Amino acid sequence: MMIDGRKWRSGTASHQPIFGLHAMSPTSEVSNLCLGKTVRDSRTDIIGSISAVSSSLIVGKAGPMVHTGACVASLLSQGGSKKYGLTWRWLRFFKNDRDRRDLVTCGSAAGIAAAFRAPVGGVLFALEEMASWWRSGLLWRTFFTTAVVAIVLRAFIDLCLSGKCGLFGRGGLIMFDVYSANVSYHLADVPPVLLLGIIGGILGSLYNFLLDKLLRIYNLINEKGIFYKVFLACLISIFTSCLLFGLPWIATCRPCPADTSEECPTIGRSGNYKKFQCPDGYYNDLASLIFNTNDDAIRNLFSKGTNDEFQYSSILIFFSTCYFLSIFSYGVVAPVGLFVPVIVTGASYGRFVGMLVGAHSNLNHGLYAVLGAASFLGGSMRMTVSLCVVILELTNNLLLLPLIMLVLLVSKTVADAFNGNIYDLIMKAKGFPYLETHAEPYMRQLSVSDIVTGPLQxxxxxxxxxxxxxxxxxxxxxxxxxxxxxxxxxxxxxxxxxxxxxxxxxxxxxxxxxxxxxxxxxxxxxxxxxxxxxxxxxxxxxxxxxxxxxxxxxxxxxxxxxxxxASPFTVVETMSLAKALTLFREVGLRHMLVIPKISRGSPVVGILTRHDFMPEHILGLHPLLVRSRWKRLRLRFPPLSKLF
Amino acid sequence: MMIDGRKWRSGTASHQPIFGLHAMSPTSEVSNLCLGKTVRDSRTDIIGSISAVSSSLIVGKAGPMVHTGACVASLLSQGGSKKYGLTWRWLRFFKNDRDRRDLVTCGSAAGIAAAFRAPVGGVLFALEEMASWWRSGLLWRTFFTTAVVAIVLRAFIDLCLSGKCGLFGRGGLIMFDVYSANVSYHLADVPPVLLLGIIGGILGSLYNFLLDKLLRIYNLINEKGIFYKVFLACLISIFTSCLLFGLPWIATCRPCPADTSEECPTIGRSGNYKKFQCPDGYYNDLASLIFNTNDDAIRNLFSKGTNDEFQYSSILIFFSTCYFLSIFSYGVVAPVGLFVPVIVTGASYGRFVGMLVGAHSNLNHGLYAVLGAASFLGGSMRMTVSLCVVILELTNNLLLLPLIMLVLLVSKTVADAFNGNIYDLIMKAKGFPYLETHAEPYMRQLSVSDIVTGPLQxxxxxxxxxxxxxxxxxxxxxxxxxxxxxxxxxxxxxxxxxxxxxxxxxxxxxxxxxxxxxxxxxxxxxxxxxxxxxxxxxxxxxxxxxxxxxxxxxxxxxxxxxxxxASPFTVVETMSLAKALTLFREVGLRHMLVIPKISRGSPVVGILTRHDFMPEHILGLHPLLVRSRWKRLRLRFPPLSKLF
Structure with a gap:
């Protein structure tokens, strides 16, 4: 099943969604990637994602959901699909760049909203990470979309209350409910939380670094043809399976707690206590984490009243397994997301820190796991408000909000000292011409005329x-x-x-x-x-x-x-490059005319496109700037970089 | 006390904060208004606000909090106050337009975060309503600010647990907690919720309309001098007092419920059941709403398990009292906010609708009150995501989120058909030159050269x-x-x-x-x-x-x-005015040079400032456009407008 799912996928489609990537660029790669083959792609996305998640790879389903949402939106914006007979006349109103971009952003927001049952988080995620520019009209549109998603979700949960739809209705609107009315924490709890933030920042930036390197290696392999792709996917899948089946043997059996309300041990159903080769009345704690879906593993880690459930060694093994397996699983041809693996990994080391702090803290281990997940999310994805809201909507614990904000602040700050956020790195590794919002410091030294090249047509x-x-x-x-x-x-x-x-x-x-x-x-x-x-x-x-x-x-x-x-956007040739970039990005342009400062001769001296603003292009024209002191402050570890 | 507070205020300062207004404009009126007299103003704001709220005027404290936050931020950005010896050398780094704007936005966000104990809501409110332009760096800065607010708030609540700080620690981080683990609603609950949304939209737009007209009348009175100002304030205050003391006499005494855990009746302390001239064992339900602080009134309206507490007539009287008194109280010289009055009013009609629907619904009356508050907020303020998050953070009921989103969608849509949002209307009434983000339809017919006026210097x-x-x-x-x-x-x-x-x-x-x-x-x-x-x-x-x-x-x-x-922003004279406005607003400009399309003669034909983009200026130059069909679609009621 597992390998079939992957094979099937690798045989039919060759590109792979990056969480939200397609909606990011100021122009329409998203459409270029999504359109034409949209219907087939959404289908393969859904099937591939089901296969990958059900094969217990350490991957998430949010990525494909977002991609599916964006592709459906893109399909709408091109007026439906003629091939499949899905066309409507009124869709022609969306046949323009702006509406297409907006629709794709809305689609991605809907994907997040559906994947995490987090409608407000979906809006914010789309705006903070995906949209390349923001306006209040877009906010209203995405809000509308995710509100509809929320209402439909709620209606389906309502219809599924009778248990007809498998596990769909379970958990209701909140996936990992950790609500408790009397969460109390005091100033003494702040140091371990700060520690979590710092660890999250370091681990997160290392994660981004490793994922980036690995993607570049995978790219080399994938370029060699379909056979290599399938081989790689099979290899990782088999490796994952062997590892996951083998690892629980390391852990020792532990006696079931006497005071639990849950069944212990269990076989073949989700639960906190898995039997896995242990005698009756005993459970294997590592198996309880590994032989569950990722969602259930997160639930186990977040659960309260289970402070003694896990051993130090099991949690550490689980953490390192997740950390590295999720990196290895990302680059394969299956459509996968990053959110869930990052939450699992973060929750495991959060729980570990909670166990270390132990009785010195007022917070239970489950809440430490939540904070750990927040810190790792902050360290690798570098978002703030949207992560806050997503975590809030996932866990329903508003009282924890100040600590979550603190953890996100610290982990983002620490991680930003090392490298960029994970989506930017992935996009660079994939070779997409994504134009960053901010101007690089050396751009302040250049004027627009310095980068105008080629004969003007x-x-x-x-x-x-x-x-x-x-x-x-x-x-x-x-x-x-x-x-x-x-x-x-x-x-x-x-x-x-x-x-x-x-x-x-x-x-x-x-x-x-x-x-x-x-x-x-x-x-x-x-x-x-x-x-x-x-x-x-x-x-x-x-x-x-x-x-x-x-x-x-x-x-x-x-x-x-x-x-x-007749309304082209223009800049004078003496314009600072940094300001021109700001204009280009803020207004969302594709072409910008460069006009001469002198009133004589041709009224245009050049035309600038996104390509001209790419750092590679600029540094290619002005190689001296590479070594100039005008660089962004960032800690570097040359030995580590040389290693790869 | 009440009148003293107002007098004192009216004697020392003549302007009045509009919730967040000062941070909205693309240029620095905010600073112009805040600076210079900042320290004194913040002080008067705080005192005036305490006086106004404690005088049981139907006013909110969020407005002054935001204003205080913005003024402190503005003070920092001008390098401290020399007069009060508050200067630091490092503050000089903020002495520029961009940092000043950012600081003011952060200060306003901090104000919201502190007023509602809603840090994430504060960030979003600042971005959705206050910031005139948005960039990811600003998001990070506001997030940082409100995170610090949240942590400090939490720490103070911690320190105040022993009850040393009055009511500060009460309610913890969540002001109106309506959490219940088993909120269940089904499709049958949707129609009354839709109805609430529609009512909210209509009442909200009417509220904006009336407030706008009243402010214009108040402006006329206030212009006549300080005596008139004070007289107006005294008049409204006395009127409010008489009304509030007189109204409960209308309501009949009701017997205390047998099954309540609360004390009933009470005198002189906050609670659900006020005695007010009733015999023992009886309470006056209207007094329970009126003789509380606004916060406690909201708590009473939101509370669950009190379905039979209020009579229809009391709720209706309370609703209309709040609706009109909050309009009358806004324009007086005291520094007041709009949020709390709108929530009280909305909650009261929400509760009324809940009582009408009665047993046909799965939601209790308290939740209807929450939804009513949401609908009225949506109908008058027209925000979406930030209101959602603020309500979530105020009430801690995540399960209600789909319904809140639905209500906001409907009420905003309905209200937008009639008029603009309340802050824009107030700014117009106050005569601030606020440039709207979107271009008016007639701007598409004009080019930049059509509005360039005057001799160019x-x-x-x-x-x-x-x-x-x-x-x-x-x-x-x-x-x-x-x-x-x-x-x-x-x-x-x-x-x-x-x-x-x-x-x-x-x-x-x-x-x-x-x-x-x-x-x-x-x-x-x-x-x-x-x-x-x-x-x-x-x-x-x-x-x-x-x-x-x-x-x-x-x-x-x-x-x-x-x-x-040497890097001026430029547009060609043939540029569409709508596109030029987009550029002006998105990039946050103050001056824009207009260059000729023809390559001969002067290289500049004009200069555009915010003033040139104001609709009044454009329509003054092209009066025919006033009657053109290129207008925004909006329902109008000429008879109603003529009435005032």
């Missing part, structure tokens, strides 16, 4: 068809400035910017003029409707190679004016 | 001192484009933008040149340190009127180049 307001075809065929640019030059005007005039997709549409319709003179009255735009320029699904976009034109048509002209965006 | 790169003094004295502009013209360059070159404050600093230091020729090597910037250009507190900024120059000096020159910001 301009179009005249009334341009020869052959020219357009030539430029489109020989370059890969997606936007072109449109200039009116003499004799159309006295001096060169910046008219606007036109997109490649729109040019191809124009060429396909062959709305040509025979002379370069503007005909009074006749307007080519009347031949087009807004739908002609609607955003297509990425698989379906028109390509210039498909346009066939005669020699005669090549000599004709197009009036670009009605189709040009 | 330019400076040369090397400018005559007399010229600068003249321009500074005759205009009120805060930013001036700097151009290099022949003979300094061959064609006019856009060099950048210089601020008025910096020009005044230059004039004061008298770093003049005797000839307009750039001296090789000698650089005036060496005479200055960064501290000279640091942002001042608004009371302390240098004014051009204070600069005294001789005739001789007036004929000298200044080299502006080293002091000019």
């Amino acid at each position: 301009l179009f005249q307001g009334i341009e020869r068809v052959g020219n357009i075809v030539h430029v489109l065929r020989t370059t890969k640019h997606n936007g072109f400035p449109v200039i009116d030059e003499p004799p159309l005007s006295e001096s060169p005039v910046l008219f606007g910017i036109i997109l490649r997709a729109h040019l191809v549409t124009l060429l396909k319709k062959k709305a040509f003029l025979s002379t370069p003179v503007l005909p009074g009255g006749s307007d080519a735009s009347k031949q087009f409707s807004a739908g002609d320029f609607a955003k297509r699904g990425s698989g379906n976009s028109d390509r210039i190679e498909d346009v066939v034109l005669t020699e005669e048509e090549m000599e004709m002209f197009i009036d670009l004016h009605p189709f040009t965006n | 330019l400076f040369q790169g090397i400018e005559r001192v007399g010229n600068i003094v003249h321009v500074l004295r005759t205009t009120k502009h805060n930013g001036f484009p700097v151009i290099d013209e022949p003979p300094l360059s061959e064609s006019p070159v856009l060099f950048g933008i210089i601020l008025r404050a910096h020009l005044v600093t230059l004039l004061k230091k008298k770093a003049f040149l005797s000839t307009p020729v750039l001296p090789g090597g000698s650089d005036a910037s060496k005479q200055f340190s960064a501290g000279d250009f640091a942002k001042r507190g608004s009371g302390n900024s240098d004014r051009i009127e204070d600069v005294v120059l001789t005739e001789e000096e007036m004929e000298m020159f200044i080299d502006l180049h080293p002091f000019t910001n």
Whole structure:
């Protein structure tokens, strides 16, 4: 079952979701990745995720849920799927970049909301980690989405109360309920909590570091072909299985506690006390953690009134197993998430710290496990508010909130001293051109004109068809400035910017003029409707190679004016690069025109796209900056880096 | 006591905090309002707020808390207060616009966190309602602030457990705890909840409408002088007192319930059952609501197991009293907040609906009161996520979350059909130039060049001192484009933008040149340190009127180049006004240069400030647009508007 599930998956799809990645970029890779094959992908995601989770790999289901949500949203934004007969006319209103981005963000939020039954946490997670830019309209849309998710979830839990839907209704809306009316902690409890935060920060940044290195190795293996991919997946799966079945033998049997209300020991059902080869009246504590689903393991670790359940050695073994297995399991071809493994791992060392502090603390071990999970989440994902709310919604313990905030503060601060957050690292390892929000310090030394490269491709307001075809065929640019030059005007005039997709549409319709003179009255735009320029699904976009034109048509002209965006965003060439990046990211742009500071000659000196702002590109042009002192302060361990 | 408190207040300070208003604007009115008199203001805020709340006016304490937090933050950002000897050298790092804005946002978040003991809600409220622009760094800073607030709060509650601090420790971190482990609701409970949402939306928008009208009337009265102000405050206070003492006489005495664990009836202490002129064994339900603090009234309304406590008539009387008294109390000179009155009012009609639905529902009346409070908050404040989290943190009932989300969705949607949110309305009524985030539909019809007005004031790169003094004295502009013209360059070159404050600093230091020729090597910037250009507190900024120059000096020159910001944000004159507004707001600008589309002549055609984007200014220039069909869809009731 386990290997089948993986095989099936590896045979049909070759990409793998990174938790929320697809919604992050300011442009539409998300759509590029999701679209076209969306329906199939969502399906494979769901099946692959079920297989991976049920195979007891240390992986989470949140990632695939988010990916599924985002893909369904993306599907909606391209007007449904023609192949599967799922199209509606009203969906055409979403066929534009902004709505597509918004829908994908909403879809991801819905995924989180469904995975953790945390609707508010879903909204915040989508905004803090996934959305590349934020506006109040988007907040309202995501809130709407997750509210619907919450209501539907609640309704299904209601319908499932009779037990018809397996374990779905169990736990209700709160997955790991640790509520207790009289949680009390005092100042003496703060030092161990601070310690947890520091440990979480260090372990979290190390986790990110190792995962990053491993992903790069996996990339090398995966590039060699499907056979290697499947082999890798099988290898890790078999290794995981052997390890998990073998490990509980290390732990000694312990007598069942006398005062528990739970059944002890148990076989073949979820519970705190697993029998695993022990005599009656005894249980194996390591097996109680390992032979459960991840969710149940978390529940066991979080549970109160079980302070003596685990031995030090079992918890430590479980912690290191989870820590490394979750890293190894992430890179394989199955669609997996990071949230649950991180919570399991964090909870195990949290519980360990709780056991060490022991009776000196007012908090029970279960609450230490919650704080440990928070610290590890903070240390690897580096979010604040959204993690707070997600943990609150998962555990329903509001009284613990000040401590959770403290732990998150400390672990994030510690971890930020070493490296970046896990999603950024994964995106870099995967090679996605993700543009960070903040400007690197060396960007303050550069002006925009320092990074403008290459010959600028301009179009005249009334341009020869052959020219357009030539430029489109020989370059890969997606936007072109449109200039009116003499004799159309006295001096060169910046008219606007036109997109490649729109040019191809124009060429396909062959709305040509025979002379370069503007005909009074006749307007080519009347031949087009807004739908002609609607955003297509990425698989379906028109390509210039498909346009066939005669020699005669090549000599004709197009009036670009009605189709040009006359409101291009511009920066002066002396603009600081850091400020230009801020503008680019805050407003969510794709193209930015660079205009000269001097009032003479061409009104445009260059065009900037996301590619031009990528640190690799800038440092490639200005290699001296690599060694400049203008770097972000970050602790580095060269020996450790050399090791890999 | 009550009137004294108000008098004292009205005698010393003349402005009044609007909940979070000061942190909203993209520029620094917040500082302008807060600075200079900050220490005194915070003090008056605290005292005034205590007086107003203890005088049982229907007002909240959150507003003054937020204002105090923001003012303290603003004080820090201007480097402390010299007058009170509170200065530190390290504070000089915050002497710039961005840090000041951030600090003020953090201060407001801390205010909310302290007022409601809702740290996460505070962060979200600050971001959703107060911050005019959002970035991840700000999120981290506000989170840090409220985390510290939460920990300090928790520590003080810990220290106060022995009861030394009055009621401070009561209720712990959760002000209105309505937790119950087995809240169950089913599909049948959805219709009354939807009804609550709709009522909340209608009542909320009506509330905003009435408050807006009343504030305008109060403004007229307050303008007449301090005597009128005090008179108004006394009048409302006396009216409130008489009303509140008189009203309970209407209600009939009810027998104490037999099965309650609470004392009944009580005199002179907070509790569910107030005696108020009733015989022993009886209580007056209206007095139980009115003769409590607002907090205790909310607790009574939210409490479970008291389904039969109130009569229909008492609840209705209490609701209408709160609804109208809170409107009347808001505009007076005392520093008051809106949150608590809105919660009381909402809870009362929520409880009423709960009583109407009665036994048909699975929810108890207390939970209906919670939902009612949520619906009224949503209907008047129009926030979503932050209200959800604040309510969650106030009531500690996570299981109710789906219903709260539903209620907020419905009430916000309904209310948005009528008018804007309460803070925007108040700001407009107070005449603050607040720039909204979204573009009005008619802005899409205009281009930037349509709203550029007035003669443009330019400076040369090397400018005559007399010229600068003249321009500074005759205009009120805060930013001036700097151009290099022949003979300094061959064609006019856009060099950048210089601020008025910096020009005044230059004039004061008298770093003049005797000839307009750039001296090789000698650089005036060496005479200055960064501290000279640091942002001042608004009371302390240098004014051009204070600069005294001789005739001789007036004929000298200044080299502006080293002091000019060479990275001005620019837009082409053909840019759509809606897009320019987006840029202005998203990036948080103060000045934006308008550059010509044609490459000849002056490199700048105008400069845009916030004032130019204000709808009043635009509609003043293009009066035809007022009647154009490009308006936001909103239901209007002309007869109702004419009434006032």
